[in-house]
Amino acid sequence: MKAISYSAYGPADVLEYGERPDPRVGPDSVLVKVRAAAVNPVDWKAREGFLQSGLEAVFPVIPGWDVSGVVVQPGVAVDEFAVGDEVIGYVREDFLSRGTFAEYVAAPVRTLARKPLRLSFEEAAGLPLAGLTAYQVLHRTLKIREGDTVLVHAAAGGVGSIAVQIARHEGCRVIGTASERNHAYVRGLGGEPVAYGDGLADRLRELAPDGFDAAFDTVGGEALRVSADTLAEGGRLASIADSEVFSYGGRYAFVRPDATDLAHLAELAEQGIVTVHVDRVFPLERAAEAYRLNQEGRTRGKIVVTVDWDA
Structure with a gap:
């Protein structure tokens, strides 16, 4: 072959x-x-x-x-x-x-x-990989609930875009970091876009003055630090990109194959909930x-x- x-x-x-x-x-x-x-x-x-x-x-x-x-x-x-x-x-x-x-x-x-x-x-x-990553982190690691305010980094990327859709479907408010050219795309997914770069923490605090109930880091580095700084009291933090997440009291996640989870994602796609x-x-x-x-x-x-x- x-x-x-x-x-x-x-x-x-x-x-x-x-x-x-x-x-x-x-x-x-x-x-x-x-x-x-x-x-x-x-x-x-x-x-x-x-x-x-x-x-x-x-x-x-x-x-x-x-x-x-x-x-x-x-x-x-x-x-x-x-x-x-x-x-x-x-x-x-x-x-x-x-x-x-x-x-x-x-x-x-x-x-x-x-x-x-x-x-x-x-x-x-x-x-499969992006969808399972988003699904497993949101449900097993961050344990999102209806009414949560959720931060998703790289919200226009493969994992981030699916995470935005799943969290919105679960009844969460979702704020996602993205470049300016992708803001309309993130809005179309149901998220509220915010630009990367200097002053990100301040922009996030303006949008979510009470902090985030859950933050999903897909980038690492400064994005992880800002995520930790803008969490609400008792907020949950997870990263798939930076093991330094442990130093902030968060959890590191690595996706695993799971036929049941994948079938559920396929059903969400079949219903048009996830694209x-x-x-x-x-x-x-x-x-x-x-x-x-x-x-x-x-x-x-x-x-x-x-x-x-x-x-």
């Missing part, structure tokens, strides 16, 4: 497009014919070696955890999916090697859910360009790589 892979840690230049062995399907997995795979910041962090302490790389590594596609072969113990089923998945194992930037991926059923019919394959590929904005689409052979663009950190929504099966 054709795939993107790398044989050493490094920048996007280490990514190569070429032939890799077809994946083997275990008893609890299905073989998915990949239609689209989304790029996430964690992908380039893993490629550059920042996750070595928790995720060993077995080279050569096919990157990517997000996928949408079609089941072409169920494992012998699988009765959840059949040939022809359209699925989405956050296909992460506890090591780096067998990712989704390929024509096929063998995906454990614990990582999959049925694809929402109203989403295209490109949109659906952007839902996925696709910023750019690249063919598989140009995945390195997609990674470079994602690493710039200015994306609205998701960057997606597609596999062309019609050529």
Whole structure:
């Protein structure tokens, strides 16, 4: 099969497009014919070696955890999916090697859910990792409740945009940091946008003088410090970007595959409650360009790589 892979840690230049062995399907997995795979910041962090302490790389590594596609072969113990089923998945194992930037991926059923019919394959590929991150942090870590005032950083990004939609659906008031060009987009999601930069804490206090009941940091650094400074008494703080969150009494979160959570997200998407904005689409052979663009950190929504099966 054709795939993107790398044989050493490094920048996007280490990514190569070429032939890799077809994946083997275990008893609890299905073989998915990949239609689209989304790029996430964690992908380039893993490629550059920042996750070595928790995720060993077995080279050569096919990157990517997000996928949408079609089941072409169920494992012998699988009765959840059949040939022809359209699925989405956050296909992460506890090591780096067998990712989704390929024509096929063998995906454990614990990582999959049925694809929402109203989403295209490109949109659906952007839902699993970002959606699960937003859902799990909001519900399990921050434990948001109806009536909470919630701060979401990078509210126009992949995780942030879904977090805004979920929190609004749960009856929260949501204030989200974003660049000026994305303010209309954040408003369209139901959030109240506020600009980054100097004076952010003061602007947040003007909007929420009583402080935030929950703050979701997706950026780290100054954003984390401002989040801690603007919490209400008893407010909850979580970060997916900066372990310094512990020093502020908050919690660090790392998303995990969960078929039940993913199915719930798919249902929210099917109902139109959660949408996925696709910023750019690249063919598989140009995945390195997609990674470079994602690493710039200015994306609205998701960057997606597609596999062309019609050529």
